[in-house]
Every structure is written in structure tokens, then in C-alpha cells.
Amino acid sequence: SMASQFQTDLDTEVDVRNELRTVSRALEKATKRVLHILQRIHLEAESDEKTTKLGETGMDLIIKDVAPILAQIGEKLPPSEYYKYADFFRFNVIKSVFAIGLSKFLLDGSFATVQFVASILQIPTAETRKSGGIFLEWEEYLEGMIDVGQELARLAKNCVILDNYGLVAKIHSYISTLTFGFSGMNFKNDGLRRRFDSLKYDSRAIEEVVYDLKM
Amino acid sequence: SMASQFQTDLDTEVDVRNELRTVSRALEKATKRVLHILQRIHLEAESDEKTTKLGETGMDLIIKDVAPILAQIGEKLPPSEYYKYADFFRFNVIKSVFAIGLSKFLLDGSFATVQFVASILQIPTAETRKSGGIFLEWEEYLEGMIDVGQELARLAKNCVILDNYGLVAKIHSYISTLTFGFSGMNFKNDGLRRRFDSLKYDSRAIEEVVYDLKM
Amino acid sequence: SMASQFQTDLDTEVDVRNELRTVSRALEKATKRVLHILQRIHLEAESDEKTTKLGETGMDLIIKDVAPILAQIGEKLPPSEYYKYADFFRFNVIKSVFAIGLSKFLLDGSFATVQFVASILQIPTAETRKSGGIFLEWEEYLEGMIDVGQELARLAKNCVILDNYGLVAKIHSYISTLTFGFSGMNFKNDGLRRRFDSLKYDSRAIEEVVYDLKM
Amino acid sequence: SMASQFQTDLDTEVDVRNELRTVSRALEKATKRVLHILQRIHLEAESDEKTTKLGETGMDLIIKDVAPILAQIGEKLPPSEYYKYADFFRFNVIKSVFAIGLSKFLLDGSFATVQFVASILQIPTAETRKSGGIFLEWEEYLEGMIDVGQELARLAKNCVILDNYGLVAKIHSYISTLTFGFSGMNFKNDGLRRRFDSLKYDSRAIEEVVYDLKM
Amino acid sequence: AEMFDKAKAYLDVKRNKDDEIFHLTKDITYESKRIIFVLHRFFIYDDACRDAKRKLNMLLDSDRYFLGLAKALEGEDMSLHYRRYTHCVQECIEAMMFLHFIEHRKIPTYEDVKSFLVWVIKDEKCNTDPSATEKDANDDDGSDKPQEISTTTTSSRTLTVPLSLTDYMLGICDFTGELMKAAIPTLTKPKWHSFLYQVFALVREIYAQFAGICAENRLFRNKMSVMRASVIKIEATVYRLKM
Amino acid sequence: AEMFDKAKAYLDVKRNKDDEIFHLTKDITYESKRIIFVLHRFFIYDDACRDAKRKLNMLLDSDRYFLGLAKALEGEDMSLHYRRYTHCVQECIEAMMFLHFIEHRKIPTYEDVKSFLVWVIKDEKCNTDPSATEKDANDDDGSDKPQEISTTTTSSRTLTVPLSLTDYMLGICDFTGELMKAAIPTLTKPKWHSFLYQVFALVREIYAQFAGICAENRLFRNKMSVMRASVIKIEATVYRLKM
Missing domain, CATH: 1.20.58.200 (Translin; domain 2)
Known part of the structure; x- marks a missing residue:
């Protein structure tokens, strides 16, 4: 009957949610672990050696621990219902983008493109997406990169404390690129806009650090 | 009759609530007194002597005035109904954790572990808890320690005003440890997560103080 | 470390919640099935034979399907944390009380006491409870019995539609007893008080049916 | 100091509230008991003998159990702070007015004036009030009398069920008086207006009963 | 910077699509409520059903309402727009069911209702032909070969609003x-x-x-x-x- | 019915008093906020304090504001009106404190603030004399005996807004x-x-x-x-x- 068919649909959905809840928790744990380790940068950013080391560790953990869980989520996700369940993993995908972006900076000072991030996470981008399954949405990529900007603004001041002035210069150049890239976009009054406004503020803060150092 | 049986149970509950209300008020007064005294740190943090003195007073008052009231609450609490009545004292247990954490920092700059806090309050932790009675919940411990972080962020600026730069360095190291420790945790509770985000903000504020001093 | 200790406790709690979520869903399904069948009373209350039959089926299903699941919940529930997790099953315990109360009425027109309900559900009452585990709270029993009153108020009109005037008289007597019993209680809980006010309204509705039949 | 004076004031207020909470609970119990017994009227209104008996019991209980508690409340109430604490007892004063009004009707079919109710409760009215202490506010008197009207509307139909047509006539006359008295007042859009509107509805319902009986 | 341009283009398209659907669903909800309002008058007004039916057909087959929504949703990820349009669909099928019940005294099945939300559109141009847009301009001059015209005109798309x-x-x-x-x-x-x-x-x-x-x-x-x-x-x- | 008339009269008086106080407090709150606004300009505008002081005196001594409130509260059960007027009093003493701090760089005491909310009013008529209302009309013709005039004019009432x-x-x-x-x-x-x-x-x-x-x-x-x-x-x- 119609009611029992509906019941079946509802039960399936509950099952999907339960499975996604479990995998998402694993995702959260794996992501948290990388973030936790990357936090050490503020205490240890004394030498290039140390920062490169941390960047390597960060990248490795994402590849080894986070990417496989995203693959699992992709399998559990019913085809063409990405947005219905995206809230289960959005937050941690953003955090993974952040971890990759930060690690890449620590490794070689360079900027992680959306293709690069997607290749590390082993998921398609909005461009290369076929249909169904998980992919790297632009919004999540952008939000993660703003997080990188904010973290580097904090790092700049800690570099001064740790007397690592070379890194400050790299951060300055990185954040300028990032802010310039974002400044071409027209955000509506949404979350991204507010985040970007705070990024502009951070960018100015770093300019002040650079200026202070010159004095 | 059924009604009178129900009435008896209900009356028992009302009595428990009345007793807990009275003891909780005593708890609030005792806790408030410690907090009131510890507030002076912002006015008096000129020398190590003064801060140590204040830390001692804080710790003494908790041991002498607060712990005995928690013991009383433990007695009034019907076994296995901790969660039913926890709202009566949660808030002030958090404040006591805060007072212990802050006093410990003032005494020797060190971090108060959950075991240390529980031993001062003379109640078990979630680990050592037998069953029934009062105990130190993780959530309350963590909230109290976040409060310590916030208070120290405020104190850091006041230390600069009072020219006590040595204490700023201690605060910086303390809060780095605290923030780093927390960054590895997966809070399920959104309240704690939000509180932790504000701790990260405080941590950044202290780094800026250290940065300003350096420049 | 402290963080990992916290993590372990948190993981345990997550596991408990996951298990309770699964069993609670089973409870909901079992309860729903009884309610679904008992709904037929409004369509079939033509003869004593039919109503007795339905009452028997209801009672059987509770004993066979619902009680064993409550036993499972009791096992999963950490001792002395009843109130922490009660929201997982409260709603369906109320619905089970309702099903037992209604079935008992359909069987022999009599009132299901709290002891009777607890014996069918095979769980202790607030009186006979030892400590820990699941038990039948007064609030849940009373809510369930108010639900019975509401359902009978609806049934009274349907009995008139089906020309079963004998059942109307039984309902009238049942609800008078129920309302009179409740009117002696001092609810502390505003929710229950409001529910009871609506029961008084239902009671009046049934008196009007009896009055209409008399005229 | 100012702060300690303020603390004293706050503590005094907490004490007053605690005492009033306890006495109010006693008031609630005493009032509830009378209401509970008066509820029997709907089951027993077969003969004048029974109704008179119930009216006597009701009046006795108010005089013996309720009035002394109101006296206690009057003593606890700080002078000239009636309205500050009125919420503690308002509800049950209304219920007591109701109980007196209903009992008076059951005793001799007559209407309980505000003076009569106040004399039974042994408290002054708004007119005879000196200053401070408890008194019978008009709003509470009026609301209690509307409750009497509603209860009698219900009783009228139950009288028909119990074949006590004489009482229906008395109720009809009583409610006409009550409705006429109220109809001169101009309520704003407040609680009393809504209550009075429902009284008018009840009044019409009784007219229909009288009409039905004539047919 | 090229990457950011792509992001900008992507987000702009997404937001415009969302706006378009938002306005369509608002209008559909409003019109559906009007149909229900009309149907409630059928006790006193004989033509209520006919009026409602006419309005409902208009609601389904107009580019301003459902057909427009179906076109807007074509090729889109449904799960992205579901929350936006679910409410207006529910409102409309409520109207459909009400009309159906008044006419037939029974409730339409899930299949019945779904069939209302399918449109077959004849395409004047053949999408699979890469030169279609070029030819489009010459559509009226009759210079195309018959076979080509035939494949072009018989091609049709099926649009739906998934229910x-x-x-x-x-x-x-x-x-x-x-x-x-x-x-x-x-x-x-x-x-x-x-x-x-x-x-x-x-x-x-x-x-x-x-x-x-x-x-x-x-x-x-x-x-x-x-x-x-x-x-x-x-x-x-x-x-x-x-x- | 006579009883209901009494009830009606009582409730009408109570409600009118409540309305009166409501309007007074609304105006007082508004003016207090204005004074605070003026005070905030004292860094850039030298006369800010003087302006604020003038406004504050007007606020205290006008029948439209505090003096009016004190009159409305005279002989009333304060606990009945407390919730209505507490907010406007808080707003006004905030303004008083701000002004006091700018002028004296310290905070006024509780007694200081209370003293602002006391008014001594000379009565032209003697309330204790039952014939007062009658005489009132003849006030200007000087026919009253000197002693009587003296007791009448020196009688005064103290009004307060309890703080x-x-x-x-x-x-x-x-x-x-x-x-x-x-x-x-x-x-x-x-x-x-x-x-x-x-x-x-x-x-x-x-x-x-x-x-x-x-x-x-x-x-x-x-x-x-x-x-x-x-x-x-x-x-x-x-x-x-x-x-």
C-alpha cells in the first residue's frame, strides 16, 4: 500500500542518516586530529625546517586518514541527494580544505587551488563532478581558504614573537594573493561575505606587522 | 489510593527541591565570595608576592567553604537522580572549577587537571565515580577552565597596565597549553564548542599583547 | 592525557546514544503498531465482541512486542543515568501506557492502575524501583492515562454514530472516575496541569453526549 | 557599604519568597482538597439532601483549612508589597472564591457576595482594607465567580442525567443573576473579558437545557 | 585569479537560479491557495469547479508557473532546490486533490498526481546538432533538407517537477x-x-x-x-x- | 447589582490610573534617553552639560514628567505600580549619574539620588477642612480670617517617587x-x-x-x-x- 511504501522510504532515510552520522563522526575525529597537530605551528614556527615538517605531517594525515573517510561518505550518499545530506560533512570538509591549504603554505609557501585540494581529498570539483556522490563545492573551498587566511594572520604575530621574520614576509605575500582573489567576487549578504570582511581586516593587520617590522 | 501515593512521591520531590534550593544558595554565596576576592587580581597583579597571596586565599576558601557544601549537596541528592537535579548546582560547580584553576595559576603558573580540581572539591570525577551522588562532570570542568582562559586574557592587558611583564609571559604559556589541549577534543555539545571558539579568540588576544610588548 | 581521557568518556556516551537510538526506534515501531490497530476501535466499536477482541489484541502486542524492548532499553541504560537519557523513550512509554489503559477499558471497562501498567510493561514503578535502570515514572503514567481519557471522549461520539449506546455509558463512568481521581492531585508540572485541564474538557464533552442521548 | 546593604535586601527577599513558597504550597493542598470533594457534585447531585451536605462540607473545609493559611500568608507578606508577591497565592484565592461560591449555591441556592466570601476567608475586601497584608481583590473575586458559573453550566446537564430537574431551575436562575451582574462591567481586552464571554456561552447552554426540558 | 573568476561565475549562476525558483514558487503557492479558496465556494456557486479547473490548468501549463518551474529545474541537481520548491508543490497537489475529490469523490493516486507534473515539449531545434544555433536563424527560409527538419521537429524533451x-x-x-x-x-x-x-x-x-x-x-x-x-x-x- | 457597580467603579479607576502612569513613564524614559544622548556630546560641545542640566530639571519638576508621576502615585499602593514605573526611574537616574560624574568626577550616593525625587508642594487649600472646596471659590475675595488663611497656605505635602x-x-x-x-x-x-x-x-x-x-x-x-x-x-x- 501507499502507506507502507512511504514507511519503507522513511526507514531507508533513517538508515542513511544513521550510517552518515557514524561516518561523519569518524570524519570529525580524523579532521580534528590534523587540526590539533597543525595548531603546534604557533608554538614552533621558529625555523623553515620545523614548518615544512609540520606541513608534511598535515598533508600526510589528510591523505592517509581523511580522504578514505570521504570516499566512504561518497559511497553511503544516495545518488543525487548530495545537498540533502551535506550538513553531515560540510563543516569538516571546510576544515579539511583549511588543513590542506595551511599545510601547502607550510610546505612551499604556495597557494592551494581548488583542483589541488580536490586531488588531495580524492573527490571531484563542481567542474569535474559527474552526478551523485560527494564533491568539493566552491562555497566550502572558499570558506576553508578564508580560514587559512585567518590562521596565517595569527601566525604572523607569533612569528614575530619567535623571531622568524622570513615567514612573516611569506604570509604577507600569501594573504595579499588571497585577498585579491576574493575581492573580485560579489557576495550577497551571506556568511561568506562576513568571513571575507574579517579576512580583509586580517590582511590589514598583517600589513601593520610588516610596517612595524620595517620601523 | 493512587492519588495519595502520587502525592507522597510528589511531596518527597518538593522536599528534595526545597533542601537543594537552600544548600545551593549557600553554595552560591560561598563561591561568590571566592570570585569576589579573586577579582582583585586585576587591580593588584603588580608583584608575584601579591598574586601568590591571592591564589592561596582563593584555594583556602574553596577548601574551607565550598567543598563542605558540595558534600552536603551530595548527601541530599537522591541516588541515581544526579541529572534530574544537576541544574541546582551546575553553574556554581563551574564557578568553583574556575576559582581553583585561577588560584592554581596564581600560585605556581601551573595547570589544574581534572583530578586536581576534583581532589580540592573532594568529589569524584566521571572516572572514579561509583554511582549516585555528586561528581565532577567533564562538561563542567571544561567550562570552568575556559572561564580561566577568558579571565587570564583580561588579566594579560591589566598586567601590562601594572607593568608586570613577567606575568604576561606566564599567561601566554598557560593559555597556549590550554588552547592546544582543547583543540584535540570533539565536543558533542554545541555550547562548549562555541565557548572554545571564544577561547581561541582570547588566546589570539594574548598573543597580540606579547607581540605588542615585543615591538 | 586529559584530552584522550575525555575523548574516551565522550565516545562511550556517543555509543550509548547510538544504541539507545536504535532500540528506541524499535520501541517506536512496536508501539506504533499497537496504536495503529487500536485506532480501528473508532471504526468498529459496534459490539462488545469486537471491542473485547481489539482490547485483547492490544494487550497481547504490548506484552509480546513492547515489553521485551523496554527490557533491552533497561539493559543499555547506564545505571543512575535514567534522567540523562529518558528523552529517548519517554514519549513511547507514554504511548504504551495509553495502549494498556485503552486495551484494559476495552477488555472489561476497568481502570488500569499504575501497578497494573508496570506489571504489563514488566518494569518497576517509582515505588518498587531499586536504583538505576528503566522504571515507570508517575508523569508518564499520568500522561498516558490522560491520553486514554481523550481517546474515549472521541470514541463516545463514534459509539453514538455506530448505535452502541452501552459503550457510551461505560465511557461516561470510566472518565468520571478518571477525572475525579486526577482532581485531587497537585501537579507541580505545568504541562500535566494543562493536559488535565483538557481532560476536564473531554469529560464535559462526554457528559454532553450522555445528556443528548437522554433528551 | 552600599553593596552589602543591597545584599541584605536581596537576602530578605529570597527569604520572603521561600516562606511564601512553602505556605502557598500548603494553600494549594488545602484548596485542592475542597475542590476535589466538590467535584463529587457531578456524580451525586440526585437529591437536595446530598447537595446541601456537600455544600456544608465545602464551606467547613474552607473555614477550617483554607482561611488559617491565608492568615499565615498575610503575616509573611511584607507590608505594602501585596502586588509584588500576589502571584504566589492569586490562583488559589480564585479557587477558594470558587469553592465558597459553589458551596453557598449548594447550601441555599443563593449568591455569595464579595463581603460574604471575604468574611468566610477572614480577610478584608478592597473596600475595608487598611494597608499592607492580604485582601480579596475584585479581580480574583470576579474570576472565582465566573468559575462558579461554568461549573454550574456543567452541573445542569448532569442534573438532567441524574433526573434532578429542580436543581436545573435553580442553576438557571443563579446564572441569569450572575450574567446580568457582569454584563454592566466594561472589560478591556483582558483575561476577565474572555472568561466572561465563555460565561455568556454557558448561560445560553443552560437556557437550552431548560428549553429542552420544557419540550 | 582565473580560478576565482570561475568561482564567481559558478556562484552567480547558482544564486540567480535560486532567485528564479524562489519567485516561481512564491507565485505558485499564491495561486494554489486561490484555487483552494475558489473550491470552497462550490456549495453556493455552481461554476466553482469549472473555474478552479481552468485556473489549475493555467497554473500547470504556464511558463509563469509550473511549466516555468520545470524548465528552471531542467538539468539541475534536485537536492539543491528541493527545500525551495517542496512547499509550493504540496500546496498545489492539495488543490488538485480537493478538485479531484469534488469531481470523483475519491482521492487521486500518487501516479495520478505525478502525471500532472510531466510536460512533453517539442523542440524546434535539435540539441544534439552542434550547428543548431546557427541554423536556428534560418529556420523559416525552408532551405533545410526534409530529413533534417524531420529529426529536428520530432525531437522532444520531457520536463518534470519531481514529486x-x-x-x-x-x-x-x-x-x-x-x-x-x-x-x-x-x-x-x-x-x-x-x-x-x-x-x-x-x-x-x-x-x-x-x-x-x-x-x-x-x-x-x-x-x-x-x-x-x-x-x-x-x-x-x-x-x-x-x- | 450594587456590588457589581462598585466592582466596575473600582476596576475603572484602577485601569485609568494605570494608563496615566503608563503614559508618564513612556515620556520620562524618552526624555531621559535624550539627556544621555546630549551628555555624550560633551567632548565636542562645551554647553552639553548645561543643556543636559536644564533638561533634567525640567524632567524632574514638570507635571508632564516626574512631578506628574509623583502626583499620580500619591496615596497609591506602590507595589501595584512598581513594575510600570521602575524602568523609567532607572533610565532617569542613569542620566543623573552621568551628569553628576561629568561635573564632579564621582558617583552620587543613594541618598543624593533619592533627594532629587522628593517634592514639597504648598497646598492652597487645606485638605483637613471639610469646607475647603466651598471656600476655594472665594479664595481671592480676602474674606477669610487671617488664622484660617495661615493654616491653609502653610499646609504642604511631600510627594515622592519611591526609589x-x-x-x-x-x-x-x-x-x-x-x-x-x-x-x-x-x-x-x-x-x-x-x-x-x-x-x-x-x-x-x-x-x-x-x-x-x-x-x-x-x-x-x-x-x-x-x-x-x-x-x-x-x-x-x-x-x-x-x-
Whole structure:
């Protein structure tokens, strides 16, 4: 009957949610672990050696621990219902983008493109997406990169404390690129806009650090 | 009759609530007194002597005035109904954790572990808890320690005003440890997560103080 | 470390919640099935034979399907944390009380006491409870019995539609007893008080049916 | 100091509230008991003998159990702070007015004036009030009398069920008086207006009963 | 910077699509409510059904309403837009069901309702032909070869507004509320008592069936408790009729 | 029926009194806020204090504002009206404190503030004399005996708007918020740095004292956490100044 068919649909959905809840928790744990380790940068950013080391560790953990869980989520996700369940993993995908972006900076000072991030996470981008399954949405990529900007603004001041002035210069150049890239976009009054406004503020803060150092 | 049986149970509950209300008020007064005294740190943090003195007073008052009231609450609490009545004292247990954490920092700059806090309050932790009675919940411990972080962020600026730069360095190291420790945790509770985000903000504020001093 | 200790406790709690979520869903399904069948009373209350039959089926299903699941919940529930997790099953315990109360009425027109309900559900009452585990709270029993009153108020009109005037008289007597019993209680809980006010309204509705039949 | 004076004031207020909470609970119990017994009227209104008996019991209980508690409340109430604490007892004063009004009707079919109710409760009215202490506010008197009207509307139909047509006539006359008295007042859009509107509805319902009986 | 341009383009398209769908659904909801309003007058106004039917067809086949929505949704990820358009779909199928019940005294099936939300559109241009846009301009000059014209004109696309079973079920819930509102006033209109009995039978049957559904969906739970209130009101009306 | 007439009269009087007080308090609150607004301009506008003082006197001594409120409250049960008028009193003493601080760089005491809310009014008629109303009309013709005139004209009433200690304390809380708003912009105005330090000392001292108060009063708790935020902002400003 119609009611029992509906019941079946509802039960399936509950099952999907339960499975996604479990995998998402694993995702959260794996992501948290990388973030936790990357936090050490503020205490240890004394030498290039140390920062490169941390960047390597960060990248490795994402590849080894986070990417496989995203693959699992992709399998559990019913085809063409990405947005219905995206809230289960959005937050941690953003955090993974952040971890990759930060690690890449620590490794070689360079900027992680959306293709690069997607290749590390082993998921398609909005461009290369076929249909169904998980992919790297632009919004999540952008939000993660703003997080990188904010973290580097904090790092700049800690570099001064740790007397690592070379890194400050790299951060300055990185954040300028990032802010310039974002400044071409027209955000509506949404979350991204507010985040970007705070990024502009951070960018100015770093300019002040650079200026202070010159004095 | 059924009604009178129900009435008896209900009356028992009302009595428990009345007793807990009275003891909780005593708890609030005792806790408030410690907090009131510890507030002076912002006015008096000129020398190590003064801060140590204040830390001692804080710790003494908790041991002498607060712990005995928690013991009383433990007695009034019907076994296995901790969660039913926890709202009566949660808030002030958090404040006591805060007072212990802050006093410990003032005494020797060190971090108060959950075991240390529980031993001062003379109640078990979630680990050592037998069953029934009062105990130190993780959530309350963590909230109290976040409060310590916030208070120290405020104190850091006041230390600069009072020219006590040595204490700023201690605060910086303390809060780095605290923030780093927390960054590895997966809070399920959104309240704690939000509180932790504000701790990260405080941590950044202290780094800026250290940065300003350096420049 | 402290963080990992916290993590372990948190993981345990997550596991408990996951298990309770699964069993609670089973409870909901079992309860729903009884309610679904008992709904037929409004369509079939033509003869004593039919109503007795339905009452028997209801009672059987509770004993066979619902009680064993409550036993499972009791096992999963950490001792002395009843109130922490009660929201997982409260709603369906109320619905089970309702099903037992209604079935008992359909069987022999009599009132299901709290002891009777607890014996069918095979769980202790607030009186006979030892400590820990699941038990039948007064609030849940009373809510369930108010639900019975509401359902009978609806049934009274349907009995008139089906020309079963004998059942109307039984309902009238049942609800008078129920309302009179409740009117002696001092609810502390505003929710229950409001529910009871609506029961008084239902009671009046049934008196009007009896009055209409008399005229 | 100012702060300690303020603390004293706050503590005094907490004490007053605690005492009033306890006495109010006693008031609630005493009032509830009378209401509970008066509820029997709907089951027993077969003969004048029974109704008179119930009216006597009701009046006795108010005089013996309720009035002394109101006296206690009057003593606890700080002078000239009636309205500050009125919420503690308002509800049950209304219920007591109701109980007196209903009992008076059951005793001799007559209407309980505000003076009569106040004399039974042994408290002054708004007119005879000196200053401070408890008194019978008009709003509470009026609301209690509307409750009497509603209860009698219900009783009228139950009288028909119990074949006590004489009482229906008395109720009809009583409610006409009550409705006429109220109809001169101009309520704003407040609680009393809504209550009075429902009284008018009840009044019409009784007219229909009288009409039905004539047919 | 090129990457950011792509992001900008992507987000702009996404937001414009969302705006477009938002406006369409607002209008559809409004018109659906109007149809329900018209249908409620069928006791007093003979042409109510015909009016409603005309309005409903317009609502379905106009680019300003459902056909427009179907076009906007073509090729889109449905799960992205679902939350936006689900409400207007429920509102509209409530209207469809109401009309169907008044005409046939029964409830349309899930398949019935879905079939209303399918459109077959003839394409004047063939999308698979890369030169189609070029030829488009020359459409009227008859210079194309017959075979080509034939493949071009017979190509057609099927558009739909996907209807989930949940939408259908939630639509039924709302529909019972409308039936209740329609049924209660019939107490005083003997001509319509058979209608009242039919509503009574149908709504009770629906409620008895739905009562067995175990849903975590809060919306469904809320609608069920509203339905329960409707059932009780309808039963009370039949009871009044009987007394 | 006579009883119901009494009830009607009683309720009408009560409601009219409530309306009267409601309108007075609304106006007082508005004017108090205006005074605070004017005071905030004292850094840039020399006469700000004088303006504010004039407005405040007008607010206290006008029948449209406080004196009117005192008259309306005369002989009334204060506990009945307290909830209505407490807010406007708090707002006004916030303005008084702000003005007092700017002029004297200290906070007025509870007694100071209470003294502002007392008025002694000379009565032209003697209320104790039952024939007073009759004589009232003849007031100007000088036919009354001297002694009688003397007792009549010297009689005076003392009116007050009762100020609870709670109102005073809550007023202080709000006042610290205004001080914070005034102090922060002084960072860039060396002329006002001594003002900043005075605010810094005062607000920290108030907070340290108030932090010991154990209140169930939710309003007080909320205001304390707002005050904490103000203290931190003022401290950060002094810190900035120092760096």
C-alpha cells in the first residue's frame, strides 16, 4: 500500500542518516586530529625546517586518514541527494580544505587551488563532478581558504614573537594573493561575505606587522 | 489510593527541591565570595608576592567553604537522580572549577587537571565515580577552565597596565597549553564548542599583547 | 592525557546514544503498531465482541512486542543515568501506557492502575524501583492515562454514530472516575496541569453526549 | 557599604519568597482538597439532601483549612508589597472564591457576595482594607465567580442525567443573576473579558437545557 | 585569479537560479491557495469547479508557473532546490486533490498526481546538432533538407517537477484539513449530507492508515496531530447530524 | 447589582490610573534617553552639560514628567505600580549619574539620588477642612480670617517617587555602560586622557564591588555580564594608550 511504501522510504532515510552520522563522526575525529597537530605551528614556527615538517605531517594525515573517510561518505550518499545530506560533512570538509591549504603554505609557501585540494581529498570539483556522490563545492573551498587566511594572520604575530621574520614576509605575500582573489567576487549578504570582511581586516593587520617590522 | 501515593512521591520531590534550593544558595554565596576576592587580581597583579597571596586565599576558601557544601549537596541528592537535579548546582560547580584553576595559576603558573580540581572539591570525577551522588562532570570542568582562559586574557592587558611583564609571559604559556589541549577534543555539545571558539579568540588576544610588548 | 581521557568518556556516551537510538526506534515501531490497530476501535466499536477482541489484541502486542524492548532499553541504560537519557523513550512509554489503559477499558471497562501498567510493561514503578535502570515514572503514567481519557471522549461520539449506546455509558463512568481521581492531585508540572485541564474538557464533552442521548 | 546593604535586601527577599513558597504550597493542598470533594457534585447531585451536605462540607473545609493559611500568608507578606508577591497565592484565592461560591449555591441556592466570601476567608475586601497584608481583590473575586458559573453550566446537564430537574431551575436562575451582574462591567481586552464571554456561552447552554426540558 | 573568476561565475549562476525558483514558487503557492479558496465556494456557486479547473490548468501549463518551474529545474541537481520548491508543490497537489475529490469523490493516486507534473515539449531545434544555433536563424527560409527538419521537429524533451512520495503524503494531510473545513458547514445543508458522509468515511480511513506510519519527520508528526483534530471535528459533525 | 457597580467603579479607576502612569513613564524614559544622548556630546560641545542640566530639571519638576508621576502615585499602593514605573526611574537616574560624574568626577550616593525625587508642594487649600472646596471659590475675595488663611497656605505635602535600592544599583550598572561608550573614543583625544583614567578607576572599582553580590535577580545578573564586557573594553583602551 501507499502507506507502507512511504514507511519503507522513511526507514531507508533513517538508515542513511544513521550510517552518515557514524561516518561523519569518524570524519570529525580524523579532521580534528590534523587540526590539533597543525595548531603546534604557533608554538614552533621558529625555523623553515620545523614548518615544512609540520606541513608534511598535515598533508600526510589528510591523505592517509581523511580522504578514505570521504570516499566512504561518497559511497553511503544516495545518488543525487548530495545537498540533502551535506550538513553531515560540510563543516569538516571546510576544515579539511583549511588543513590542506595551511599545510601547502607550510610546505612551499604556495597557494592551494581548488583542483589541488580536490586531488588531495580524492573527490571531484563542481567542474569535474559527474552526478551523485560527494564533491568539493566552491562555497566550502572558499570558506576553508578564508580560514587559512585567518590562521596565517595569527601566525604572523607569533612569528614575530619567535623571531622568524622570513615567514612573516611569506604570509604577507600569501594573504595579499588571497585577498585579491576574493575581492573580485560579489557576495550577497551571506556568511561568506562576513568571513571575507574579517579576512580583509586580517590582511590589514598583517600589513601593520610588516610596517612595524620595517620601523 | 493512587492519588495519595502520587502525592507522597510528589511531596518527597518538593522536599528534595526545597533542601537543594537552600544548600545551593549557600553554595552560591560561598563561591561568590571566592570570585569576589579573586577579582582583585586585576587591580593588584603588580608583584608575584601579591598574586601568590591571592591564589592561596582563593584555594583556602574553596577548601574551607565550598567543598563542605558540595558534600552536603551530595548527601541530599537522591541516588541515581544526579541529572534530574544537576541544574541546582551546575553553574556554581563551574564557578568553583574556575576559582581553583585561577588560584592554581596564581600560585605556581601551573595547570589544574581534572583530578586536581576534583581532589580540592573532594568529589569524584566521571572516572572514579561509583554511582549516585555528586561528581565532577567533564562538561563542567571544561567550562570552568575556559572561564580561566577568558579571565587570564583580561588579566594579560591589566598586567601590562601594572607593568608586570613577567606575568604576561606566564599567561601566554598557560593559555597556549590550554588552547592546544582543547583543540584535540570533539565536543558533542554545541555550547562548549562555541565557548572554545571564544577561547581561541582570547588566546589570539594574548598573543597580540606579547607581540605588542615585543615591538 | 586529559584530552584522550575525555575523548574516551565522550565516545562511550556517543555509543550509548547510538544504541539507545536504535532500540528506541524499535520501541517506536512496536508501539506504533499497537496504536495503529487500536485506532480501528473508532471504526468498529459496534459490539462488545469486537471491542473485547481489539482490547485483547492490544494487550497481547504490548506484552509480546513492547515489553521485551523496554527490557533491552533497561539493559543499555547506564545505571543512575535514567534522567540523562529518558528523552529517548519517554514519549513511547507514554504511548504504551495509553495502549494498556485503552486495551484494559476495552477488555472489561476497568481502570488500569499504575501497578497494573508496570506489571504489563514488566518494569518497576517509582515505588518498587531499586536504583538505576528503566522504571515507570508517575508523569508518564499520568500522561498516558490522560491520553486514554481523550481517546474515549472521541470514541463516545463514534459509539453514538455506530448505535452502541452501552459503550457510551461505560465511557461516561470510566472518565468520571478518571477525572475525579486526577482532581485531587497537585501537579507541580505545568504541562500535566494543562493536559488535565483538557481532560476536564473531554469529560464535559462526554457528559454532553450522555445528556443528548437522554433528551 | 552600599553593596552589602543591597545584599541584605536581596537576602530578605529570597527569604520572603521561600516562606511564601512553602505556605502557598500548603494553600494549594488545602484548596485542592475542597475542590476535589466538590467535584463529587457531578456524580451525586440526585437529591437536595446530598447537595446541601456537600455544600456544608465545602464551606467547613474552607473555614477550617483554607482561611488559617491565608492568615499565615498575610503575616509573611511584607507590608505594602501585596502586588509584588500576589502571584504566589492569586490562583488559589480564585479557587477558594470558587469553592465558597459553589458551596453557598449548594447550601441555599443563593449568591455569595464579595463581603460574604471575604468574611468566610477572614480577610478584608478592597473596600475595608487598611494597608499592607492580604485582601480579596475584585479581580480574583470576579474570576472565582465566573468559575462558579461554568461549573454550574456543567452541573445542569448532569442534573438532567441524574433526573434532578429542580436543581436545573435553580442553576438557571443563579446564572441569569450572575450574567446580568457582569454584563454592566466594561472589560478591556483582558483575561476577565474572555472568561466572561465563555460565561455568556454557558448561560445560553443552560437556557437550552431548560428549553429542552420544557419540550 | 582565473580560478576565482570561475568561482564567481559558478556562484552567480547558482544564486540567480535560486532567485528564479524562489519567485516561481512564491507565485505558485499564491495561486494554489486561490484555487483552494475558489473550491470552497462550490456549495453556493455552481461554476466553482469549472473555474478552479481552468485556473489549475493555467497554473500547470504556464511558463509563469509550473511549466516555468520545470524548465528552471531542467538539468539541475534536485537536492539543491528541493527545500525551495517542496512547499509550493504540496500546496498545489492539495488543490488538485480537493478538485479531484469534488469531481470523483475519491482521492487521486500518487501516479495520478505525478502525471500532472510531466510536460512533453517539442523542440524546434535539435540539441544534439552542434550547428543548431546557427541554423536556428534560418529556420523559416525552408532551405533545410526534409530529413533534417524531420529529426529536428520530432525531437522532444520531457520536463518534470519531481514529486516525492513525502510531498504527496504531506499534501494528503493538508488536504484532509480542507475537507474538514468544507464538511463542517454542510451540517445545516441536507442536500450535502451525502458529501459529509463521504468525507467522514474517507478522512477516517486516511487517518487510520496514516496512524501506523512511524516517522522521525517532525513536519509529518505535526500534520498528523492536525489531522487528528480534523477527524474529531468531522466525527462531531456527523454525531450532531445523528442526534 | 450594587456590588457589581462598585466592582466596575473600582476596576475603572484602577485601569485609568494605570494608563496615566503608563503614559508618564513612556515620556520620562524618552526624555531621559535624550539627556544621555546630549551628555555624550560633551567632548565636542562645551554647553552639553548645561543643556543636559536644564533638561533634567525640567524632567524632574514638570507635571508632564516626574512631578506628574509623583502626583499620580500619591496615596497609591506602590507595589501595584512598581513594575510600570521602575524602568523609567532607572533610565532617569542613569542620566543623573552621568551628569553628576561629568561635573564632579564621582558617583552620587543613594541618598543624593533619592533627594532629587522628593517634592514639597504648598497646598492652597487645606485638605483637613471639610469646607475647603466651598471656600476655594472665594479664595481671592480676602474674606477669610487671617488664622484660617495661615493654616491653609502653610499646609504642604511631600510627594515622592519611591526609589528602591535595586533601582539605584541597576541604574549604576547601566551607567557604567554609558561611561564605557564615552571613554573609548577618548583614546585619540589626549585632552581627555585624565577622564579616561578616572572612568577606568571608577568602573573597575564598581565591578570589583558588585562582583560580590549574590542575586537571584535575573536582570541584575544580565547587567553584571554586560558590565564585565564594559570593564574589559575600558581596560583594553587604557592598555592601548599605554602601548
